[in-house]
Amino acid sequence: RRLAVLISGSGTNLQALIDAQNTPALPNTSIVLVLSNRKAAHGLVRATSASPPIPTAYLALQPYLRHNPGKTREDYDLELARIVVRAKPDVVVLAGWMHIVSESFLEVLRGHHKIEDEIRTPGDSDNDENPISTGPIPVINIHPALPGQFDGANAIQRGYEAFQRGEVDRLGVMVHRVVAEVDRGEPLIVREVPIEKGESIEVYEERLHSVEWEIIVQATKRVLDEVKPMPPSEGNGIDSDD
Ligand code: GRF
Numbered sequence: 001r002r003l004a005v006l007i008s009g010s011g012t013n014l015q016a017l018i019d020a021q022n023t024p025a026l027p028n029t030s031i032v033l034v035l036s037n038r039k040a041a042h043g044l045v046r047a048t049s050a051s052p053p054i055p056t057a058y059l060a061l062q063p064y065l066r067h068n069p070g071k072t073r074e075d076y077d078l079e080l081a082r083i084v085v086r087a088k089p090d091v092v093v094l095a096g097w098m099h100i101v102s103e104s105f106l107e108v109l110r111g112h113h114k115i116e117d118e119i120r121t122p123g124d125s126d127n128d129e130n131p132i133s134t135g136p137i138p139v140i141n142i143h144p145a146l147p148g149q150f151d152g153a154n155a156i157q158r159g160y161e162a163f164q165r166g167e168v169d170r171l172g173v174m175v176h177r178v179v180a181e182v183d184r185g186e187p188l189i190v191r192e193v194p195i196e197k198g199e200s201i202e203v204y205e206e207r208l209h210s211v212e213w214e215i216i217v218q219a220t221k222r223v224l225d226e227v228k229p230m231p232p233s234e235g236n237g238i239d240s241d242d
Contacts, residue, residue: 001228003220004033004089006097011043013095013142016213017220018050025217027230033087035080037061037099057083061099074104081108085137090228093220094141094178098153101139103180109137138223139178140188142216144208146172147190151183156208160201171195173212175219188222189215 005014014034020026034047036058047054064076084092085108092109094101145155149168159171172192177185191211195204 001029001091001224002032002087002089003029003224004035004084004087004092005031005043006035006037006084006092006094007041007043008036008038008098009041009043009096011041011046011096012209013212013216014043015046016217017093017095018046018054020217020220026221026224029221029224032089033057033084035059035083037080037097043096055087059083074102077102077105078108081105084109089137091220091223092137092139093216094139095216097141100182101178101180106139106178106180109139111136136227138227140175140219140223141178141183141185142173142175142212142219143183144173144212145183146170146192147174147176147187155183156205157201160195160204163195171208173208173215175215177223188219191215 003017005017007014011034014031017026017031021029021031031047031050031054034043034054034056036044036056037060039058039060041058044056044058047056059076059080061073061076064079065071065073068075081104143151143155145151145159149155149171150158150162159168162168163171170192171194172190174187174190176183176187179185191214193204193208193211
């Protein structure tokens with residue numbers, strides 16, 4: 001099974017997925033693309049130094065707009081979708097992806113072929129030379145807050161401070177399906193992470209991240225099993241000579 005992972009930063013969630021590839025946590029699964037919207041994202045280094053190395057791409061919004069006068073953010077999103085679709089992933093994971101994905105991006109991944117004809121080069125026959133798998137590719141996202149809490153950036157800081165002010169009594173992390181509205185898709189896995197008394201934000205954040213690294217693998221496996229279930233396990237005790 002094939003994963004595309006979108007990142008913007010250090011890539012510790014990506015690293016969790018890299019380490020889980022082809023283990024019982026994430027069986028028969030390879031990351032086929034790591035795409036960043038920031039050239040400096042350390043996650044790109046994690047991909048290239050993985051063994052085997054993982055193909056990477058990056059496309060930053062501002063340079064794209066500068067180099068393509070007249071193009072819009074929507075064109076940028078379609079270009080992102082084009083890069084992702086070309087890798088033919090079964091699932092797309094946003095792992096610290098700090099760019100709001102647009103409805104047009106999601107529509108391409110849902111397989112409405114909005115972009116397909118642009119991808120085909122002239123004279124292309126309908127063969128698999130130009131493999132564009134635009135079937136419904138699910139997109140999931142990891143977010144360090146509970147459903148409905150602290151959508152958007154700096155969720156950990158905002159959550160920690162709200163807890164200190166007594167405005168919330170529960171904090172945690174979740175993986176959810178991605179819809180165009182930021183951090184608002186159906187939760188797949190939610191884990192409460194209580195703050196220990198007098199815990200500093202640094203220590204708390206580290207504990208949050210370690211929970212993220214667990215649930216991002218679990219959620220990815222669950223969604224992969226939805227779209228590409230594993231064959232019934234071999235060696236189910238019944239001898240067969242075929
Ligand atoms: C994670 O906390 C993730 O939930 C949030 O950004 C952070 C990314 O960390 N969206 P990393 O790049 O995976 O280390």
